[in-house]
Amino acid sequence: MIKERAIKKFVNDVLAKNLDNLLSEYNYQYVKGKSCFKRKVGVFENIIKLSASRHSVAYDEDNEAFIIAFEITPYISSSSFEKWFVSKTDKKANFRHEADTISGNMLVKTDVFSETDFYIPSISDNFKQMVTDSLSGNECTQSMSIEEIIETLPSIVDKLSKSSDEIVLYNNYQQSKGGSINYLRLLAYKKHFDVISKPYLSIYEKSEAAVRELADSNSSRAASGLRGLAVLTHELKVVANIECQSRYRLDIEQSESMGERLRFCEGLSYAESLRFNTLMVELDACALNDNGDFVVVFNGNQLRKYAQCGELVFTGCIEKLPFLSSIRADSLNEAGDFLINNYLINSDNKLTELKHDFDYKAHKKKSPESKLFTDFAYDEKSSTLFALYSPTKEITLLTEYALSGDIIKTREYKGIGLKINCAHRQLVFCGSGDGVRIVDYDGNQLSSVKTSKSNYRTTLARNGSKIVFHFYGTKSQVYDFESGKQSTIWAHPTYLKNYRENLYGDIHWNFGLRVAKFSPDNKHIIGGAEHGKYVCWEAETLKRIELIPSSESMRYIPKYSSSREIEFEGVRLYVNRGFDILDISFIDNGDYVITHHDNAQLIWDKNQNNIGCAQRFSKNLFSQSKFLLIQEDNQIILMERVFR
Incomplete structure (x- = not known):
């Protein structure tokens, strides 16, 4: 098989030279780094792009030569328009008007390539080639020879030249094919405001109608739709000089309280204090303290802080994060920091x-x-x-x-x-x-x-006495800062003979401790592993305690988990194939332990007994003692503890 660099060399040194004599007559210059011919026509660039693949080479035994398939893609772009649009909107337009791609083939002598340009393909390479051939078929018989392409080039050049006008592009492509909004933006760039007003407003009205439909159906996609509408509104103002006022606010709005009450178990009940509508925003993070103060981050950088009474005490924004970065919000202390x-x-x-x-x-x-x-x-x-x-x-x-x-x-x-x-x-x-x-x-x-390389999560005791290194490894490591001693704990008791074979025979990986937290008094480590394992260790001795849901709670655990309590090798165990612990909260200094699961919570007492189960909520935050912040169904609900 031929190497990629050899194909690039063919494109630049052979194919381009065959086309250069003709295209240079039309003032095209070849840009080797981008493998294209380019010329300027007003504010536009006419581009003729050359490309070939290492999978597009065949050998012609009759002529003792290579047949190389390639493609020529003519298109129009405008770098000056792109710079203008970025300066106006702080985003790229990525305008590119493409004409029909032409497939060609060329017969070249074998001495065009040297021995070092070839390599023996692997099994994977052969498989990829087979898949490529089966999907694309043999296109050489349908493609044009280099001679035919050279004859066609003048018409291609003429078509690109005649299309290099914003009015022509809009009339021929935007209206007839319902094309990209970029054709309207080009008209705005050339100040054809009388032409763009009506079609721009039509786009806005359609976008607003789509948002209205999502909002009326209480769809979670309404927030992203509204953000898109806000971006369009800004574009209309700065690009087309059109002012539009949306009926929707891209913000959190306080709504009427529904007086809801929630009981987790005996002694742990909450009553609704405040309710907010978040339908028109995309929530990123929340934080809550024991005074009932809370912060909300939404739409990537918008920040709000509320007092327990519902007063909005701060509104502002933070710097947006790079793509795929997550926002973290934490309460530092009860003073409100x-x-x-x-x-x-x-x-x-x-x-x-x-x-x-x-x-x-x-x-x-x-x-x-x-x-x-x-x-x-x-x-x-x-x-x-x-x-x-x-x-x-x-x-x-x-x-x-x-x-x-x-x-x-x-x-x-x-x-x-x-x-x-x-x-x-x-x-x-x-x-x-x-x-x-x-x-x-x-x-x-x-x-x-x-430590294991796969144990890249760390959990530190609140008094700094110990730290756990955990995540994917079957074994987790515990380090004692005071004694310097290192110990090992197992989320799943795989040290028991035939544990995996008898209980998880169809699963051979991923028995690691995904979630772990020290209790507020630093006496216990609570953990949750893959495949629904719940466990507790005494921090001092690392004595293992199985956390087993009550029979009442097991009724609410999904059937796909195959949840059950068994005795194995003389040890009482809880076997579960799902319903993993996602997070852990502590209330009243650990008197209540909340393990968070998918749309449910299990409540445990300080003696590791399961004393309750609550279903419904997708995300919630517990303060140390008094408050609960619920995020569900496009709402945020602040609830206050009810003491009897």
């Missing part, structure tokens, strides 16, 4: 960006797209915030911030930091190979811990 990514909203409702004390120019580094903290920890004794951040792959910063947002001190380390232990003034860093390093704040290595 919240952390949203690297932004602090303090108790005075002032938003402050927590800057990084790092000179990128001095390190000859570019400022990264993401400025998110790797980890953070709030030190209650000093009322300061510590944050880990890695500006490069070789450097980690530990910055101490005052709650005003001011930097108190920054320390710099070599390596990638993972976790902060404020109580012991120690840090966890990636180690070499399998394991991590434990260092003090001065950077001195205190110990190393051997």
Whole structure:
């Protein structure tokens, strides 16, 4: 099989040269880096793109030559229009008007390629070639020879030239084929406002009608539709000088309370306090404290903070994150300080960006797209915030911030930091190979811990005494900061003879501890593993305690989980194929433990007994004692604890 670079060389050195003599007469210049011929016509670029694939080569035995199939794609673009549109809307138009692609083939001598241009294909390469051939078929018989293409080029050039006019493009393609909105944008660029007003308004009316239909049906897609409508409204204003006022607000709106009450178990009941409609926004994150204050982040960067009485005490926005990054919101303390990514909203409702004390120019580094903290920890004794951040792959910063947002001190380390232990003034860093390093704040290595590479999640005890390394590995590691001792725990008791074979015979992987949290008193580790395993360990002795739902709760667990209690090798076990733990909450210092599942919660007491089950809610946040924030059905509901 021929190498990709050899095909590129053929396109640039052979195919392009065969076309250059003719196209140069029309003032086309060949751009080797993009394998295309290009010329300027007013504000437009006429492009003739050349391409070929390494799978498009066949050998002609009669002529002792190669037949190479290729494609010629003529199109029109406009770099000046693109720059104008970005300056107006801060987004790309990506305008490209394509004519019909021409398939061609060319007979070339074997000496065009050298021996080093070929390689022996693997089984995978042969399979891909077979699939490609079966899908595309043999197109060489339907394609044009290079001579026929050269004869056709003048008509192609003429068609591109005549189409290089915004009015011609709009009349011939937008109206007849219902084409891209870019044809309207081109008219706006050339200031044909009298032509674009009516069709632009028609697009807006159709978009608003679609949003109205989604909103009337209470569809979760209404938010994304409304965001699109807001973008279109802005475009009409800055591009076409058309003012439109949508009837919908891209915001959270307080709605009438329905007086709802919720009982999880004896002693744990809540009554509705506030209700908000979130139909027109896309929620990203929420945080709640025990005073009933909460923050909401939506639409990627919009931020709201509410008091328990329902008063909107802050409205603003944060910097949007790079694609696929997630927004994190946390309550720091009961004074009303919240952390949203690297932004602090303090108790005075002032938003402050927590800057990084790092000179990128001095390190000859570019400022990264993401400025998110790797980890953070709030030190209650000093009322300061510590944050880990890695500006490069070789450097980690530990910055101490005052709650005003001011930097108190920054320390710099070599390596990638993972976790902060404020109580012991120690840090966890990636180690070499399998394991991590434990260092003090001065950077001195205190110990190393051997961990599985797949256990990249860390869970720290609130008093900093222990840390668990967990996630995908069957075994999880526990490190004691005070004694320096390392221990192993199993989410699934796979150390029991024939455990997998008898209970999970059809599953041979993924028995790791996905979720783990220390209880507020640091005496227990609560965990949830894949395949519906719920477990607790005594933190001091690592004695294992199986968490087994009550018979009442098992009635609400989905049938696909095959949920049941058994005795195996003298051990009482809970077998479950799903309904995994997604998160864990603690109420009243651990008197109540809530394990969150898909649309349900299980409630446990401090003695690991299952005392309740609640179904319905997709997402909820519990404060330490008094409040519950529910997110469901395009609503946010704040509920207050009812004490009897």
